[in-house]
Amino acid sequence: xxxxxxxxxxxxxxxxxxxxxxxxxxxxxxxxxxxxxxxxxxxxxxxxxxxxxxxxxxxxxxxxxxxxxxxxxxxxxxxxxxxxxxxxxxxxxxxxxxxxxxxxxxxxxxxxxxxxxxxxxxxxxxxxxxxxxxxxxxxxxxxxxxxxxxxxxxxxxxxxxxxxxxxxxxxxxxxxxxxxxxxxxxxxxxxxxxxxxxxxxxxxxxxxxxxxxxxxxxxxxxxxxxxxxxxxxxxxxxxxxxxxxxxxxxxxxxxxxxxxxxxxxxxxxxxxxxxxxxxxxxxxxxxxxxxxxxxxxxxx
Amino acid sequence: xxxxxxxxxxxxxxxxxxxxxxxxxxxxxxxxxxxxxxxxxxxxxxxxxxxxxxxxxxxxxxxxxxxxxxxxxxxxxxxxxxxxxxxxxxxxxxxxxxxxxxxxxxxxxxxxxxxxxxxxxxxxxxxxxxxxxxxxxxxxxxxxxxxxxxxxxxxxxxxxxxxxxxxxxxxxxxxxxxxxxxxxxxxxxxxxxxxxxxxxxxxxxxxxxxxxxxxxxxxxxxxxxxxxxxxxxxxxxxxxxxxxxxxxxxxxxxxxxxxxxxxxxxxxxxxxxxxxxxxxxxxxxxxxxxxxxxxxxxxxxxxxxxxxxxxxxxxxxxxxxxxxxxxxxxxxxxxxxxxxxxxxxxxxxxxxxxxxxxxxxxxxxxxxx
Numbered sequence: 152x153x154x155x156x157x158x159x160x161x162x163x164x165x166x167x168x169x170x171x172x173x174x175x176x177x178x179x180x181x182x183x184x185x186x187x188x189x190x191x192x193x194x195x196x197x198x199x200x201x202x203x204x205x206x207x208x209x210x211x212x213x214x215x216x217x218x219x220x221x222x223x224x225x226x227x228x229x230x231x232x233x234x235x236x237x238x239x240x241x242x243x244x245x246x247x248x249x250x251x252x253x254x255x256x257x258x259x260x261x262x263x264x265x266x267x268x269x270x271x272x273x274x275x276x277x278x279x280x281x282x283x284x285x286x287x288x289x290x291x292x293x294x295x296x297x298x299x300x301x302x303x304x305x306x307x308x309x310x311x312x313x314x315x316x317x318x319x320x321x322x323x324x325x326x327x328x329x330x331x332x333x334x335x336x337x338x339x340x341x342x343x344x345x346x347x348x349x350x351x352x353x354x355x356x357x358x359x360x361x362x363x364x365x366x367x368x369x370x371x372x373x374x375x376x377x378x379x380x381x382x383x384x385x386x387x388x389x390x391x392x393x394x395x396x397x398x399x400x401x402x403x404x405x406x407x408x409x410x411x412x413x414x415x416x417x418x419x420x421x422x423x424x425x426x427x428x429x430x431x432x433x434x435x436x437x438x439x440x441x442x443x444x445x446x447x448x449x450x451x
Numbered sequence: 452x453x454x455x456x457x458x459x460x461x462x463x464x465x466x467x468x469x470x471x472x473x474x475x476x477x478x479x480x481x482x483x484x485x486x487x488x489x490x491x492x493x494x495x496x497x498x499x500x501x502x503x504x505x506x507x508x509x510x511x512x513x514x515x516x517x518x519x520x521x522x523x524x525x526x527x528x529x530x531x532x533x534x535x536x537x538x539x540x541x542x543x544x545x546x547x548x549x550x551x552x553x554x555x556x557x558x559x560x561x562x563x564x565x566x567x568x569x570x571x572x573x574x575x576x577x578x579x580x581x582x583x584x585x586x587x588x589x590x591x592x593x594x595x596x597x598x599x600x601x602x603x604x605x606x607x608x609x610x611x612x613x614x615x616x617x618x619x620x621x622x623x624x625x626x627x628x629x630x631x632x633x634x635x636x637x638x639x640x641x642x643x644x645x646x647x648x649x650x651x652x653x654x655x656x657x658x659x660x661x662x663x664x665x666x667x668x669x670x671x672x673x674x675x676x677x678x679x680x681x682x683x684x685x686x687x688x689x690x691x692x693x694x695x696x697x698x699x700x701x702x703x704x705x706x707x708x709x710x711x712x713x714x715x716x717x718x719x720x721x722x723x724x725x726x727x728x729x730x731x732x733x734x735x736x737x738x739x740x741x742x743x744x745x746x747x748x749x750x751x752x753x754x755x756x757x758x759x760x761x762x763x764x765x766x767x768x769x770x771x772x773x774x775x776x777x778x779x780x781x782x783x784x785x786x787x788x789x790x791x792x793x794x795x796x797x798x799x800x801x802x803x804x805x806x807x808x809x810x811x812x813x814x815x816x817x818x819x820x
């Protein structure tokens with residue numbers, strides 16, 4: 152080892168590590184995720200285990216499961232809301248993705264649908280809630296129009312309930328998101344797989360049940376999990392639409408920081424947020440595992 | 452290579468008759484235009500032609516993956532023109548890798564047997580036999596992404612043969628492979644086909660592949676079969692100018708035809724049937740049909756046409772000299788390719804003066820357009 156290179160100066164200081172241009176390019180990304188993901192997560196986790204004076208405590212965690220706590224019902228609502236909108240959005244979005252994949256690759260229809268879905272998947276928050284109110288509320292244009300036609304639309308209160316209106320509003324961005332996420336997987340299906348199935352004696356049903364279905368399943372489940380986390384962590388749309396009570400976890404967390412009625416609950420809010428982080432982390436780990444499995448099978 | 456399949460193969464194979472097939476795309480593009488092909492039981496026929504000539508369409512019609520607009524398809528004496536793909540009993544290997552990626556090699560091979568409701572023990576045994584046949588017994592538990600392209604195509608061949616199909620269809624199965632693997636697998640396909648005796652239709656645009664493995668080669672052009680013959684017959688006696696130019700290398704040289712003989716390069720070439728009549732014409736001569744020798748010093752006259760060497764290439768098993776005819780030789784500066792022994796390549800260098808003459812092999816002449 153006599154001719155081993157001698158490290159000098161900065162390189163020695165870095166332990167032989169030589170920064171490259173490519174590495175420099177990702178510095179802003181790491182800075183961004185540190186400031187807006189890593190540090191907030193640490194603040195949330197630490198805050199969940201300390202009291203208002205900064206002393207360690209498990210009271211915040213215990214408060215989540217107390218008999219008077221509204222957290223568990225809210226968690227149940229959040230899970231139901233997320234599962235229903237994720238599964239419904241995934242099924243409808245998958246069917247749409249398949250339909251779009253059969254269109255001409257460079258055709259107008261495909262370009263239009265994918266571009267539109269790209270916008271709609273990000274169309275949430277106050278604007279979306281207002282759009283639904285302007286359409287379906289008591290004075291919404293659709294309600295007024297139907298009433299003028301003599302059709303009784305009944306009460307519009309359903310629009311402001313988590314298990315009715317909020318689900319419908321969430322589907323508005325869940326379905327386009329599914330199309331965008333799932334379309335590459337559907338397009339990765341080779342036509343030769345269907346033809347091989349047929350020449351070997353299989354039918355269309357055989358193809359979907361034994362070939363295309365199993366190949367697409369990891370991508371489908373992965374995309375459904377992504378939709379789940381999308382709904383589970385959504386806040387702005389629900390906050391704009393539901394002003395009475397806090398039936399889902401994100402609204403409860405928001406309430407602990409903004410409520411003028413119940414004070415000093417910030418650390419309980421952080422405990423709630425930590426519970427959400429755990430759920431989302433588990434789901435995203437499963438998503439990454441499924442995506443890795445699917446990427447071996449599908450050329451995207 | 453023989454035009455008639457071996458008796459053993461014939462006994463196991465099935466006769467195929469494609470008669471007057473027509474396929475029209477987008478209302479006007481005639482991919483197949485009265486295509487007719489009869490395959491003897493156990494025969495290996497290769498369809499050869501340029502892109503868009505209709506060879507893949509013919510194969511897909513036989514597989515049932517596309518519907519014919521006219522004509523009939525008979526397999527084993529039965530009309531299957533309207534029979535769906537999954538009832539036709541055909542094994543197919545595709546150009547693109549088509550193994551089911553979520554199954555191992557063994558599961559891929561067993562797939563068709565499962566659909567035929569064969570019991571597990573029979574499936575296992577048959578899959579093992581097929582993987583052994585293609586030399587991949589040790590890779591039985593590997594997935595497609597764990598195998599090379601050549602291995603994937605071998606498994607695809609095993610999968611197609613496992614169901615004991617009436618006809619084996621090969622749609623350019625070697626085109627995605629590198630040259631060495633392609634050559635090996637090509638020979639292996641032929642060995643396996645002779646062993647199992649399945650009637651086989653092989654589509655390719657690679658003439659070397661077609662000539663090397665097929666009992667008969669069909670050259671296609673514009674949706675029609677130009678010529679169907681043994682590789683040797685096709686090469687030596689092309690029926691049309693298209694076949695002469697598409698199969699092998701060909702020199703196009705101006706000549707004069709008289710009484711079934713072409714006068715070219717200062718010599719005579721007997722003409723094949725179907726050649727142009729008396730008068731000026733263009734004769735199609737293979738590089739190996741031309742003789743080359745160093746021009747004698749001085750002004751002595753010898754039989755042949757004088758030319759200058761443009762390039763001399765060593766091609767491994769043989770060599771190629773390209774020479775430009777002198778304007779005075781009546782050729783007006785045409786380039787002529789000459790095949791020589793690989794040991795003779797070094798005898799020629801660019802600029803050398805040479806004499807070219809025909810060896811006298813029969814050739815095809817076409818009228819000057």
